[in-house]
Amino acid sequence: MLFALNNQHLGYGAQTVLTNLTLTINLGEKVAIIGESGAGKSTLLSALREQCPHNVAWCPQQLGLVPMLNCLHNIYMGQLHNHHFLVNLLRLIYPGTRITQEISLLTQKLGIEEQLHNACEQLSGGQQQRTAIARSIYSGKNIFIGDEPVSALDAFQAQHVLTVLTQTFDTLVVSLHDVALAKQHCQRIIALKSGQILFDMPSQKVSQQALNGVYQ
8 A cells, every 4th residue: 555545624824625534545556636627636635745745756746846947957856856956956057967867868758859958937737747747757767747748748648648658657547637537547447526525446447427426
């Protein structure tokens, strides 16, 4: 068992968003969280991340990129936790050939190689999102939690990026607004509605009737 919640109430500040939440997620699972805006998807993902923050590659909706730094430097920041402050400072000034090649290959895989040396503040929303995903991958962790990680991408890019993520990470927990993508890339779907889990089932068993209950 990797993540576990047992009859927990989740929220922020004094506001409760999810009540009596019980679920477990095991190592190796690919899980999609679906639900209308405000259903508590972000709250749930944050609670899961808090259970093992040092082992999770985290990609929130607020990407946390440093605007004036270029794409390469922002991606390198995925490994800041692995090195001493002075080493990181040196590499942010001069990353060197090996690191540049590693990150360049990663940007090629995600289709942003031409942006490698451009400041993130100059990138489009989709390019920034792929930069944040590259940073998550470069962290070297094997658990990915993403809050709408492909929301700024077109259908082709979203399909490709989710394929890269599912091939890279052993365990994946993502919130998605595109149910077709969720069913294609995740083996399990958890639907939230009215502060609770509406259903939690294998993707292939999710019917249109069940989805109607989520969004109507």
